[in-house]
Amino acid sequence: MSEIGATTKKFQKELNAGTSSLVLLGVLSRSPEPMYGYQIAKMLEESGPDIPMMKQGTLYPVLRSLEENRLLESMVEPSVSGPPRRYYKITEDGRAALAEWLEIWKQTKKFVDATLKG
Amino acid sequence: MFRTIEEYLDALKNAMKDADPALIQDAQADAREHLTNALEAVREKTPEVSEADALGKIIEEYGSPEETASAYREVERRTSPVLKQTVKPQTALGRFFGVYLDPRAWGALLYMFIAFITGIFYFTWAVTGVSLSVSLLILIFGLPLALLFLLSVRGLALVEGRLVEALLGVRMPRRPLFSHQGMKWMDRLKALLTDKATWLMLVYMVVQFVLGTIYFVVIVTVLSVSLAFMAIPVLQSVFHQGAVMMNNVRYSFPVWTYPLWILGGFLLWTIFMNIARGVGQLHGRFAKWMLVSE
Numbered sequence: 001m002s003e004i005g006a007t008t009k010k011f012q013k014e015l016n017a018g019t020s021s022l023v024l025l026g027v028l029s030r031s032p033e034p035m036y037g038y039q040i041a042k043m044l045e046e047s048g049p050d051i052p053m054m055k056q057g058t059l060y061p062v063l064r065s066l067e068e069n070r071l072l073e074s075m076v077e078p079s080v081s082g083p084p085r086r087y088y089k090i091t092e093d094g095r096a097a098l099a100e101w102l103e104i105w106k107q108t109k110k111f112v113d114a115t116l117k118g
Numbered sequence: 119m120f121r122t123i124e125e126y127l128d129a130l131k132n133a134m135k136d137a138d139p140a141l142i143q144d145a146q147a148d149a150r151e152h153l154t155n156a157l158e159a160v161r162e163k164t165p166e167v168s169e170a171d172a173l174g175k176i177i178e179e180y181g182s183p184e185e186t187a188s189a190y191r192e193v194e195r196r197t198s199p200v201l202k203q204t205v206k207p208q209t210a211l212g213r214f215f216g217v218y219l220d221p222r223a224w225g226a227l228l229y230m231f232i233a234f235i236t237g238i239f240y241f242t243w244a245v246t247g248v249s250l251s252v253s254l255l256i257l258i259f260g261l262p263l264a265l266l267f268l269l270s271v272r273g274l275a276l277v278e279g280r281l282v283e284a285l286l287g288v289r290m291p292r293r294p295l296f297s298h299q300g301m302k303w304m305d306r307l308k309a310l311l312t313d314k315a316t317w318l319m320l321v322y323m324v325v326q327f328v329l330g331t332i333y334f335v336v337i338v339t340v341l342s343v344s345l346a347f348m349a350i351p352v353l354q355s356v357f358h359q360g361a362v363m364m365n366n367v368r369y370s371f372p373v374w375t376y377p378l379w380i381l382g383g384f385l386l387w388t389i390f391m392n393i394a395r396g397v398g399q400l401h402g403r404f405a406k407w408m409l410v411s412e
Binding site for chain 2: 017036055085
């Protein structure tokens with residue numbers, strides 16, 4: 001049982017590796033204002049399924065790598081209490097990438113669904 | 119399981135101990151930001167919940183230190199390393215001349231130029247800051263001044279880190295490590311003063327002045343000598359000037375030596391580019407050792 005559980009967990013993780021970039025870009029493209037990590041995590045939690053798809057901690061390294069590829073930009077703003085927050089905003093490159101990724105996602109979804117239906 | 123955020127951060131550091139120190143510092147900064155924000159949100163809604171209970175649930179959602187550590191490692195592995203060498207010539211000769219195609223060599227050269235300017239600024243800042251803070255300590259506002267100065271040193275260290283990573287390709291922290299939040303400012307000052315990292319950063323700022331000056335002088339010297347060698351044929355055949363002047367008499371080099379001068383100047387610069395690339399890597403390691411707290 002635990003064997004299957006571990007494999008399932010691994011499958012979920014590998015799936016998330018690709019989709020989390022897409023989800024984050026999507027969220028930030030729709031947000032009129034820059035958002036910080038906790039805000040994004042909270043939003044995903046509320047709009048997501050009952051079973052959380054991914055740990056919130058995994059979002060941060062993805063945000064960072066998106067920024068490194070210039071799809072996002074960020075700035076640090078002090079907060080009233082606690083450490084400063086890093087606010088992320090989508091760039092023009094990010095929007096262009098999102099449009100392409102969405103197309104790939106649609107194709108992939110269609111392909112997988114069609115294959116599974118047989 | 120974790121009673122405070124600090125405990126979680128320690129566990130996270132432990133789980134990442136084989137990773138790059140700069141990556142650990144980034145992961146800790148992210149976790150600190152998230153956990154503090156989440157804790158604040160819980161406290162606003164339900165003030166009666168204890169910190170340990172609230173943290174339990176928050177960390178459940180954030181992920182265990184091991185899970186978080188593996189997420190960072192995973193993404194770092196997929197992210198292309200900065201300034202990866204674009205071509206990999208095999209032969210020694212290819213490696214020697216391939217330096218012109220190596221972004222690390224050009225980056226190192228640019229860094230050395232910039233180090234001259236930043237070095238002067240760091241040195242001035244450090245000396246002014248230290249002397250002002252120390253001499254004003256007899257007055258009451260010397261203490262806040264010292265605190266501000268030490269914080270600025272931390273900030274500058276981060277900026278220097280970004281510069282080193284961009285130009286020398288050595289992974290440096292991308293987030294400041296805020297380990298003193300929630301403290302009173304006197305305690306904060308004490309923590310900064312007793313932290314070895316602060317003093318290493320200060321020493322780095324002073325040393326950078328010396329290194330920056332040396333880099334600059336060497337670059338300018340080698341560049342002028344190389345260019346002067348290559349200019350000899352032009353000087354003699356286009357402007358009809360002898361290249362050497364002795365006792366008010368100009369001497370010219372024979373025409374057959376022209377290719378040698380050009381080749382010599384070119385070789386000199388190529389050798390220097392190779393050296394600059396090596397020095398850049400060394401400087402990157404030095405900066406990491408001085409600026410990234412273990």
